[in-house]
Amino acid sequence: MTSMSAITQTSDLTNKAALIPLATERPAYYRMSGIEETSNVSSEFQEERSEVEVEEEIGYEDPFRYVFYRDRKEWADLEPVPQDDGPNPVVKIAYSDKFTDVYDYFRALLKNDEKSDRALLLTAEAIELNAANYTVWHYRRVLLQALEKDLREEMRYITAIIEDQPKNYQVWHHRRMVVEWLNDPSEELEFIAEILSQDAKNYHAWQHRQWVIKEYKLWDSELEYVEQLLEEDVRNNSAWNQRHYIISHTTGYSDPAILNREVQYSLKQIKKAPHNESVWNYLKGILQDLGLSSHPGLLEQILELKETHCSPYLLGFLVDIYEDFLENTLEHHEEVLSKALELCELLAREKDTIRREYWSYVGRSLQTKYGSSDSSTTTSAPGIDPGSASVHQETPCSS
């Protein structure tokens, strides 16, 4: 699913529909829970019978044939609890028989507050049917602790589940809990890297990675990892964010040597791929606290790049430098303002027209804030009721 439908912690239905595993692909815990007990009939006697007769005799069924919980002898003591949607259900899902059966028994376990191994096995089935059921995950965690289960085995389990469904909130949260209980992050960086190798921008993966690194102080090799990812895809915005994360939490950007290194690194990436928005945002992001206009020689370098590596991002960056200059310097206001307004108008009219309304606004704001009061294209001065319609407010900045 897109990480956006994550807002509602749901999964992409397209992907889900395609992922119906065959019985043979199911993990071991599934097969074992479906098998009936075998009897003690001697093998000599069995050989003379047909397969079906043998099966019927010993009650041993095809291990790949699913058996509903309602038909399992070892669950006969538990009364299933059907879902109560109320009298006239809405948004009623046409659950498969299997789904209904598993969840009827899950509700029964919950009702009785049963803490047992069979309950644990059932949670795995319930999770497989809907890995977004956070109530089941919570119950599973309660069971793991109450039954003092082997958490190393749980790590293996959650690893497999995440590989299969890496865009689900619950699976990552569960892994975090198990790592915390074990107090062992040793597998994490490698595991997350493996998931990122399949989708280098998986938001949950990055969230887990940042948590592990911060919690267990695993900063040392992360910058190297980020550089590797940026080598592979210099447009990976998640990697640029991670770069910022690491540096902010280790050396920081106040050391001029570090800042300069990062500026040089960024300019190098810009030259390679000038239309990569991420690097321009990064460059601005690291310089804005100090002030874009304060970095010596930067304006000159950008103006140089404008000739050979121009892009809407470069032009926007120039606007930002000029704006910072206007904010922090008292001289040359008219000249700098004029250049800034010219760029805003160029962006709005030609170079970045999808953001026409935005660049027009920026131009008007600069004009209002830094323009002299007798300028010919004044917008309404502060204090005038903005509720009065004014065509001038729509006029693009002067060229």
Place this chain on the structure above:
Amino acid sequence: MESVSSPLRCFGECHTAEKYTDDGVETVTSVEQRKVERSIQEVVSVYKQIHSLPHTTAVFATMTEPTLLRDQHYQYLKKGLRHLSDAYECLDASRPWLCYWILHSLELLEEPVPTAIASDVCKFLAQCQSPTGGFAGGPCQAAHLAPTYAAVNALCIIGTQEAYNIIDREKLLSFLFSVKQPDGSFVMHIGGEVDVRSTYCAASVASLTNIMTPTLFQDTPTWIVSCQNWEGGLGGVPGLEAHGGYTFCGMAALVILGKEHMLDLKSLLRWVASRQMRYEGGFQGRCNKLVDGCYSFWQAGLLPLLHRALFKGGDSTLSLQKWMFEQQALQEYILLCCQNPAGGLLDKPGKSRDFYHTCYCLSGLSVAQHFGNMDLHHELIVGREENRLAPSHPVYNICPEKVAQAIQHFHQLPVPVPAQKEVSSACNTTADHS
């Protein structure tokens, strides 16, 4: 009111020039982007062919302008409100969401919900309410802030006394306290994860049902602001990449709490304005990722919030007619690229329809059609006038009348007194599993 019958932006000469420039450096990002642009180009080209045929028959005449397939969407929504296929098993822990997505879509289409169905929704949501407060993803599940948000919104859309009476306000308040963290954040459910969605869900339901106490959101604004990063947008938790969904949640929560000025609004504005795709016209969720119809709301929906915040802050240079994004381009993307001919809306061409995308594509279409600033209202409808949707409240994403009505109703009731200790520091232990 402005009605754009032609020309469409995507038919313009300059449109092709807006395609992605990969500078000769191919990476996964640029390859994926170009694939999407090719599919959009295909859609536009097919549409253009139909558009330019002589209007000899009535069938073709109706295709000349982008058309919202109202009837088809209505049938899809009407059916889904009652029955869903087993493909929806993965949403079995999100059924209040299904109620909200469908009811909100119907209200945007200005289709009334029959009284009987509305009452059935109320009764169902009552089954989803937890005995300890808040709403769960389905009957007998644990309370969770996301379905709580969805349930309260759905009940407010219905807006009857029956609907309002379903909500147990006292228990809801104690649920909110039970998920509140000392640092100002909220976990999504007992034993669950923290991220900025939870603050929006909590602030939304608390403000609508009038259960806000002085301490409920203590330190919450500071925590939300700490999610704003170097890009200007907000991540799910501090340190993470800026993302449209989380940014909307954080900003909307701050607006509810009256603290939106704690954010760097200028850099947020730059970030969100930059998320509109120059070729596709729709929005991406994060920098250098792909367009998706649902961001038509999460991202574009930030601009009304920013407009209001900047205006409140004394900005006199704001437009009086338009939001700071390309409204026409977004409408074209939704109408041409995000509709399933059999009803329902979607992420992008080639993807399946679903009720989540139906809700948020329509919500985004509404934002793009309606500009409102105090007593000013300016409409820009791409295609026929029949494409017009109802306006939606930019904070709650239900119709403004329903917001006003709910607030009016619940403000007649006293704020409940919290029964237990106000902030539970032990509330994220795994031992508790009500």
